[in-house]
Amino acid sequence: MAVLGAGGGTSSYEEIENTDVILLWGSNARNAHPIFFHHLLKGVHNGARLYAVDPRRSESAQWADVWLGIDVGSDIALANAMAKVIIERGLANTEFVERATTGFEAYARKVAEYDLARATEITGIPSNVIEEMAVAYATADRAQICWTLGITEHHNATDNVLALISLALLTGHVGRYGSGLVPVRGQNNVQGGGDMGALPNKLPGFQDIENDEQRGKFEALYGRPLPAKRGWHLTQMFEAMQAGKLRGLYVIGENPAQSEADSGHTRQALEGLDFLVVQDIFLTRTAEMADVVLPAAADWCEAEGTVTSSERRVQRVRKALEPPGEAKPDTEIISLLAGALGRGWGNPSAEEIWDELRSLSPPHQGMSYQRLEDLGGLQWPCPDDSHPGSQFLHARLWDEVVIDPAPFMPVDWAAPVDRLSDDYPLRMTTGRHLDGYNTGVQSGGFDSPIRIGCTIDVSPEDGERLGLEPDEVVRIGSRRGEIEAPVRIDPGLRPGLTFMALHYPDDVDINELTIEAWDPQSGTAEFKATAIRIDKIAVGVQR
Amino acid sequence: MSETVSIVIDGVSMAVPAGSTILEACRSTDNDQPTLCYLETLTPVNVCRVCVVEVEGSRTLVPSCSRVAEDGMIVHTDSERVRHSRKVVFEFLASSVDMSLTDDATKGWMDRYGCDPTRFGPQAGPVADRDHRHAGHHHAPTGDTAETVSQPVKVDNELYVRDYSRCVLCYRCVEACGIDAQNTFAIAVAGRGFDARISTEFDTGLTDSACVFCGNCVGVCPTGALMFRSEYELRNAGMWDSDRQSVTRTVCSYCGVGCNLELHTQDNRIVKVTSPADHSVTSGHLCIKGRFGYSYVQELGDLAVTPIDEVLARARR
Amino acid sequence: MDLRFIGAEVSEGEREAIHAAVPAAEVVEVDGRVVRTDRTSLRHHLLPALDAVQSAIGYVSEGAVDEIAHRLHVPPAEVYSVATFYALIQTEPRPPVVAHVCDDVACRSAADLVGELGDRDDVVASPCLGQCDRRPAVFFQRAGSPDLVAAPATASEVSSVLDGAESITLEPTVDAGPLLRRVGRVDPGSLDAFRSTGGYVALARAIEMGPEAVIAELETSGLKGRGGAAFPAGVKWESVRKQPTGPKYVVCNADESEPGTFKDRVVLEGDPFAVIEALTIAGFSTGATKGFIYIRGEYPLATERLRTAVAAARNAGLLGDDVAGAGFAFDIEVRRGQGAYICGEETALFNSIEGFRGEPRQKPPFPVFEGLFGRPTVINNVETLINVNRVLTEGGETYAASGTPDSTGTRLFCLSGDVARPGVYEVEFGMTLGDLIERAGGAAGDLGFVMLGGAAGSLVDASALDLRLTFEDARAAGVSLGSGVVMVFNTEVDMVDIVRRIARFFRDESCGQCVPCRVGTARVEEAVSRANGSVEASLIEDMDRAMKDASICGLGHTAASVVRSAIALGILGEPQ
Structure with a gap:
């Protein structure tokens, strides 16, 4: 979303209830974001037409008017072919394109390379369906594109997102009520983390660390210089660890030993560190490897603070429970650490820290705790105390004169890195179960009557071809490792496609299989496209 | 306008x-x-x-x-x-x-x-056949007693119980499970007349039904017919004490949608989770993780097992 | 939608029945790469799907529910919810032939067939089957064969049908006026015979006049609805005609289930084209292009004749895209009820057609604004509709000259119980109750009481024999003509038992949606079931007031009427 100026979903949930066409692209929100899906279904019940683009006919896709079962990692070819259709049929919003965007000619030249025949070959989707979706999207009064990790967990994640943004620019489906681009966030504060500057190149409020003026504000308040160069993102850090250039690591609330792709490599890298500190509420697999473990309170119920949702809504979290034992809120641990390092700043309250942040981050300026309390949260940007918060972003693109037009960013399709071959003929993709969450350290804690555990899901056709029975434990191999898991037959999968959920690394570590190939811009690994093989272990072995 | x-x-x-x-x-x-x-x-x-x-x-x-x-x-x-x-x-x-x-x-x-x-x-008194009565047929009464919907409590999972002796057939749970919120349609009204009842298909247990355990039906029930297992066990043990409970509003710890939770706590333990009906994100509705996925903060191993923990553990298999 | 299925196997027979009856929501294209789903418009096929399985297999299994759910995208819990609403749909295995033996008010005093047949799993007691003129009656559901009726029936005949034999029914007794002139005289299966006896003259006249003039003629005629509410038919049609364009519907309510009522059945069996013609005129006049006839499931012969007639009319170009070459489109679908009295309530009937439980809707909005599928809808019962043919044939003024100024035309009365010649009597409004009973040969035995208007009407005694049978006289007397029921009980009849049966009827037939009716009907039955027929009148009055005032629909409003009249007549007394 950076091309549009700020990293956040452009629309509010309420708007999807009042839109006309929804492209749900690479998202099983029904399972992964159930309450967002409530809003989406209100839209569907209000008459919105829903297209679901997903290799799997997931629970979400089953709600669609039309499901498009594309090949994993072919999204750009589909988006570019749609753009070509839209341009050729004269359905582009030329008035908007001329006034509010730049770079259209180069974009048009690029997408011209994606005729329907080529797109069909790459995606597997017949041309008439691509045309239908393109026309429906372009001719809708209001339209939204919603996506999640099916778009971003690829080696070319940023290009995938750019391809979708370009569709919105081409049709003017952004910056207006009911039209927008909606990346739904996977974790309760991944939006807030980015907003607060937990990115290699950003300071809070999307201010650039390499911009002297913006960095200068922070230096002035802190009374000391800050590094003027962007840092490493996660994948670069692991590369640096492997290269011996990164020797010490302070991990707060992450479990990379299990969550990173190609976990064998990851653990090797962590083991090679001189010094590892883990601050967490659990003794995770990563924490087990640490030199020092700092027990943290669960911020959402044992501490005060704020988190930011996928609709840019900043909301308060509050302390309901005393943390157990010596666990402390993250802010307090960091403050104590600063003191121990001889640079103490006392032990400020969450509100005091927030007020400092507000003084530095323009989009958060108007969000006092009192207002957050009174208004049930506020959506950024909220620049002053009288501002109601922003329901949607980029309304400026509809100004008579657009000061800072949005650039088209033409992108090319590139196949997933992990190629299919005779040895690894099946595509494995990953995702969430309704009752699971990430590596399962939280969601594993309650008794879910619907938990099915880790399975390798295969299509009925592949199940039959390979002679697999439900619950039969099989060996699953990729170019990086091998694991075992029981079989589940899923009619929502097409032949050649398999699926595993990622919540059960203690039972089955699927990241033994996944590939470390990562997106150079975002650092996201390609969890969604692994080439695997499935072998029977022995007749009659059942779990 | x-x-x-x-x-x-x-x-x-x-x-x-x-x-x-x-x-x-x-x-x-x-x-x-x-x-x-x-x-x-x-x-x-x-x-x-x-x-x-x-x-x-x-x-x-x-x-x-x-x-x-x-x-x-x-x-x-x-x-x-x-x-x-x-x-x-x-x-x-x-x-x-x-x-x-x-x-x-x-x-x-x-x-x-x-x-x-x-x-x-x-x-x-209670009867056991209410889930199997046929439309248009009932046993003629004697007039000596007033018929009731009294029947055994359904306890078939770890997360909530259904005590249809308390059911006024307000349809709220059906609506919350259905088109007004969850769109799962695991329950509907079956049968007819005084024998109408909330039911899954063929009265199958919740775990065999379409139920996804969001608890949104429990959240809207006005009579306690639907009750979280934690509350049910604490009430049975005589330990449910709303005077000693407080409610704290916070945000769910799972995905990035930003659902507001109301944590009902007693003795430093979460005993129930609801969501404010007037909040624009949830309208009071949650998913299984937001509603029930809190136990990781209070399963403390050797750190502390209090009497309330022992009762809450009864819900577990 | 992301349905979760029971996971039960569907049998080949079930699958065939369902697939033949209803379309599929999902269309899978290109090797399973693309799936298109019709998310919205198939729900209304739910009852036909259930009927198809019930008729073919004899009950609806878990596998069949799964298959229906998948085919129509209706969740299994909702399929079950709808299935269990209807008495004729079974969700448990059952013998292939089942006898529904009427033990309702008319039949129970003729014979105790249920008792004679004993306790067997292929015999169930039934509310009124609409065959009171030839009591006692039995309705058979037969898996794989057409359902049928035996009336009058004996225990041995019931046993032989349960063993596979066919059955016999008597021809009805009809005392015909203008409305019933073809019944029993003209072949109901022949369109030619219908046309050669004045059929389709009214439609031709309507087309010639145009919609506004048709409705003006109806208003001139003073025709009032015969379904119970006596609402002017012309006003109803005009309300729908005036609605902006867009889908509109006309519906014929043939869900005749009021105990003691059988006149619509006689019309449908004896003159089905007349109903089709009238409904076509309704479509033409209101701008509706689709009509439904919702007929009760216990009328297999009428259903078959109606379906045959609809097909014949369509073949002859009298239904379809260009009706009678007059340039308007209209077609009719016949829908079968499945055993639910409440579906005779107009909004419950809409819900039933739409594939939901037959639960009435709160009014307003009224059907002329938001009816079937939420669209403007005319709904008339069979008797009202066929009057339209007469109005257009004779002219509104001539029609208005018959009957009384406020009750124009003729009325079909269902004479049953202890009368010499039970049957349907078409008489001009204004005849007294006593004269009507005399016309049917008089009471058999000494007249004790008469149930007037139906189970939702009231009991009267001999003091009411001078009542003139008009809407206005009935209203003044605090009674209702209802569906034209005149059921006579002689002094031998155990009236406490009759009142209890009626209370039981409402307890069984309440949809259960609203509290006053759901609990009230149970409490009223309990109250009249106490020993010696003693009853606390004040308690009944309290309940009746709340049920009348606070229930959603007419069922609750009238469920205690007969009981209250029984108290007033001294049939039920205060406890000693």
Whole structure:
């Protein structure tokens, strides 16, 4: 979303209830974001037409008017072919394109390379369906594109997102009520983390660390210089660890030993560190490897603070429970650490820290705790105390004169890195179960009557071809490792496609299989496209 | 745009926005009315009939929850006709359903109308066949007792119980499971007449049904017929103590949608999770993780096992 | 939608029945790459799907529910919810032939067939089957064969049908006026015979006049609805005609289930084209292009004749895209009820057609604004509709000259119980109750009481024999003509038992949606079931007032009427 100026979903949930066409692209929100899906279904019940683009006919896709079962990692070819259709049929919003965007000619030249025949070959989707979706999207009064990790967990994640943004620019489906681009966030504060500057190149409020003026504000308040160069993102850090250039690591609330792709490599890298500190509420697999473990309170119920949702809504979290034992809120641990390092700043309250942040981050300026309390949260940007918060972003693109037009960013399709071959003929993709969450350290804690555990899901056709029975434990191999898991037959999968959920690394570590190939811009690994093989272990072995 | 209509309620003239219901008009002036099946976040089904009012010119009483105010309407909410119908309807309910866990406001209305649910005779005891009765067929009564919906509690999973002896058939759970929120449609009303009941297909247990355990049905139940297992076990153990509970509003720790939670805590333990109905993100509805996925913060291994932990553990297999 | 299925296997027979009856929501294209789903418009096929399985297999299994759910995208819990609403749909295995033996008010005093047949799993007691003129009656559901009726029936005949034999029914007794002139005289299966006896003259006249003039003629005629509410038919049609364009519907309510009522069945069996013609005129006049006839499931012969007639009319170009070459489109679908009295309530009937439980809707909105599928809808019962043919054939003024000024035309009365010649009597409004009973040969035995208007009507005694049978006289007397029921009980009849049966009927037939009716009908039955027929009148009065005032629909409003009249007549007394 950076091309549009700020990293956040452009629309509010309420708007999807009042839109006309929804492209749900690479998202099983029904399972992964159930309450967002409530809003989406209100839209569907209000008459919105829903297209679901997903290799799997997931629970979400089953709600669609039309499901498009594309090949994993072919999204750009589909988006570019749609753009070509839209341009050729004269359905582009030329008035908007001329006034509010730049770079259209180069974009048009690029997408011209994606005729329907080529797109069909790459995606597997017949041309008439691509045309239908393109026309429906372009001719809708209001339209939204919603996506999640099916778009971003690829080696070319940023290009995938750019391809979708370009569709919105081409049709003017952004910056207006009911039209927008909606990346739904996977974790309760991944939006807030980015907003607060937990990115290699950003300071809070999307201010650039390499911009002297913006960095200068922070230096002035802190009374000391800050590094003027962007840092490493996660994948670069692991590369640096492997290269011996990164020797010490302070991990707060992450479990990379299990969550990173190609976990064998990851653990090797962590083991090679001189010094590892883990601050967490659990003794995770990563924490087990640490030199020092700092027990943290669960911020959402044992501490005060704020988190930011996928609709840019900043909301308060509050302390309901005393943390157990010596666990402390993250802010307090960091403050104590600063003191121990001889640079103490006392032990400020969450509100005091927030007020400092507000003084530095323009989009958060108007969000006092009192207002957050009174208004049930506020959506950024909220620049002053009288501002109601922003329901949607980029309304400026509809100004008579657009000061800072949005650039088209033409992108090319590139196949997933992990190629299919005779040895690894099946595509494995990953995702969430309704009752699971990430590596399962939280969601594993309650008794879910619907938990099915880790399975390798295969299509009925592949199940039959390979002679697999439900619950039969099989060996699953990729170019990086091998694991075992029981079989589940899923009619929502097409032949050649398999699926595993990622919540059960203690039972089955699927990241033994996944590939470390990562997106150079975002650092996201390609969890969604692994080439695997499935072998029977022995007749009659059942779990 | 903001057109208004003028109506008179209990002699008080008022202008309300066009499209307002009579109930909304009443509540805008603190003239509260009893409701059971009505909930702001759900489509009115107007089945409980405790909110009926008298509209001049109308042959029968009308449900205030769904009847839209019309210009010139003259409404009486406390006429003898209204009081009589509400009284009898409450008596019908209380004579056939265990309403002991229904909210205090409802009990207040029943007192006000002088309800005597015993006047239909002594209540009949529990029966086991309510899920298998056929439409159009029932055993003729003797008239010695008043039939009830009393029946065994359904405890078939770790997260919530269904005690349909308390069910007033308000349809709220069906709506929350259905098109008004969750869209899972695991439950519906089966059977007919007095034998109508909330049911999964073929009365299958929840774990074999389409249920996804979001708990949104529990969240909207007005009578305690649907109850979280934690509350059920604590009540059974005599340890549920709302006076010692506090409610803290926070945000769910799972995905990035930003659902607001109300953590009901007692003795430094979460005993129930709800969501505020007036919050724009959730409208009071949650998913299984937000509703039930909290136990990781209070399963503390050797750190502490208190009496409340022992009771909460009974819900686990 | 992301349905979760029971996971039960569907049998080949079930699958065939379902697939033949209803379309599929999902269309899978290109090797399973693309799936298109019709998310909204198939729900209304639910009852036909259930009927198809019930008729073919004899009950609806878990596998069949799964298949229906998948085919129509209706969740299994909702399929079950709808299935269990209807008495004729079974969700548990059952013998292939089942006898529904009427033990309702007319039949129970003729014979105790249920008792004679004993306790067997292929015999169930039934509410009124609409065959009171030839009591006692039995309706058979037969898996794989057409359902049928035996009336009058004996225990041995019931046993032989349960063993596979066919059955016999008597021809009805008809005392015909203008409305019934073809019944029993003209072949109901022949369109030619219908046309050669004045059929389709009214439609031709309507087309010639145009919609506005048709409705003006109806208003001139003073025709009032015969379904119970006596609402002017012309006003109803005009309300729908005036609605802006867009889908509109006309519906014929043939769900005749009021105990003691059988006149619509006689019309449908004896003159089905007349109903089709009238409904076509309704479509033409209101701008509706689709009509439904919703006929009760216990009328297999009428259903078959109606379906045959619809097909014949369509073949002859009298239904379809260009009706009678007059340039308007209209077609009719016949829908079968499945055993639910409440579906005779107009909004419950809409819900039933739409594939939901037959639960009435709160009014307003009224059907002329938001009816079937939420669209403007005319709904008339069979008797009202066929009067339209007469109005257009004779002219409104001529029609208005018959009957009384406020009750124009003729009325079909269902004479049953202890009368010499039970049957349908078409008489001009204004005849007294006593004269009508005399016309049917008089009471058999000494007249004790008469049930007037139906189970939702009231009991009267001999003091009411001078009552003139008009809407206005009935209203003045505090009674209702209802569906034209005149059921006579002689002094031998155990009237307490009759009142209890009626209370039981409403307890069984309440949809259960609203509290006053759901619990009230149970409490009323309990109250009249106490020993010695003693009853606390004040308790009944309290309940009746609340049920009348606070129930959603007419069922609750009238469920205690007969009981209250029984108290007034001293049939039920205060406890000693």
